[in-house]
Amino acid sequence: MSDLHHPLPVPAADQHWNLDAIVAELRQARLRWRGAHGRLRELRARELPSREALAQIVQALCGTLFPMRLGPPDLRDESEDYYVGHTLDAALNALLAQVRLELAYQARQLGRDSARAEADAVDIVRRFAAGLPGIRGLLDSDVVAAFQGDPAARSVDEVLLCYPGVVAVTHHRLAHSLYALGVPLLARMVAEIAHGETGIDIHPGARIGPGFFIDHGTGVVIGETAVIGARVRLYQAVTLGAKRFEVDAESDSGALAKGQPRHPIVEDDVVIYAGATILGRITIGRGSVIGGNVWLTRSVPPGSNVTQANLLREPLTPSPSPSTAAA
Template sequence: MTPAEQQHFFERMATQNASFRYRLPSRPDAGRFIDNLIRFLFPITQDCQHFALSTGDTYHDLNNKLSCLLKPLEEHLPAQREVLVERFFDRLPDTYDELLLDAHAISAFDPAAAGVEEVIAVYPGFYAIAVYRIAHVLTDLAVPLLPRMMTEHAHSHTGIDIHPNAQIGSSFFVDHGTGVVIGETAIIGNNVKIYQGVTLGATNVAKSMASKKRHPTIEDNVIIYANATILGGRTVVGHDSVIGGNVWLTQSVEPYSLVYHTSQVEVRSLATES
């Protein structure tokens, strides 16, 4: 580009940048905070040649890091940064208890799990759930955009996409997890188990539906097997139901239902082959 073209380009960028509504923390900083917070809660793994701070010092540092993440969003926050940080950390014990229930549920129902420690340290499903539960606290505190940055960090690492506004009950189990999508207005009860490739999505993606319930409700004790797709804000899967693999579901089912995809098997004739 010529100097004049460069100047014109820079002016275009400046005009566009001035029109943006939000300023955000960096994605790497948001990812580091979430990883450090999970490590603080569950210090099972250790870095080589790393000497950790005391628990109290780490807790204080995490408070400061969250305050720093909130700073670019300051004019859009519902309260002072310090107040929101205090409210977030006041809820951390409850979040910790929820995550322990999730970890124990995964360990109890996955025969491949060697124990809770493996689930916490290794399982992508637990990591995605942990990030979701932390981010969901921030959505409850009306913090904009940062919660989504956190769950997208988990999405990029695990292939599991859980919107931070979704409502998820206790003892949640995501096994394998790759390709799982849980939409913004989904409601999931207690003791629900979901396998890889499951979508809890919307039947209508029009922007005018943004304020409506677009994603399904999954009641307690439901199992949803791999690659099932459940769509629609009015769709309710009744408690204690089992949704089989590859099912496409856009209407409600009663409690204790068994829904499965029927495969047709046709034996080929050797005479026809020849």
């Protein structure tokens, strides 16, 4: 019989792992890290948000957005509003605790007084909550776009329950709201929860219009400063990335500049097929179709049909200079 079928051996009662020395060495490693990053003060509690807590919050928020589909299996129509109100209250209070942690962290990083963190945290969560009906409206348009854009889809319910692209876009709509409200770490954590689940990597800073559909989705990458219009459709392994990274002019260490527009602008009604790579602050004109496996670093005018073959034959419109590119 194969050894795979035998149970793991039980350690002897006197097995010794030299744990005291390992724990001490790990503490020294932590102290070296904290010293290198100016964090040698005593830590009395966790100082950063929790990915596990955020995953539970997002799951609850999805249930409140689509209660009869993503809520609990025993939910009934007559108790729908009660469930939404009760779950939303718990989720928002849990989110408030995570926002407090990020704002306190930001204050420490920037050397600012954290006295206003509590009031700012409440304001952020209040504004986030007020934006949820608008997020539901955007998600409705995304679900309809997925249903209409995929001949294999039999219903909008199938799309909502089964499509990884819809999962990723749902997380993005929530993450982008948090990003815009000034808690980018929480936003990035929400985005990475979806990335790990779906293989679709959307930075929460990306601005995406209504009716957005990612078909299949695995390997899609959308960068922080990408701007995507209405009714855009992407297929698997599409990259909307940066062509180059600018160096911070004020940095002596050659650090990269942060927040510079460096990702594509995709206008309304564009379709980008599988494996296409679009790099830099270029514009894909309205109604264009970008073929599979195209490598594109120059702008194309509205109504373009770009394939590998016509890239070799025809010159394209040059990309705008950094000084004239849209923000």
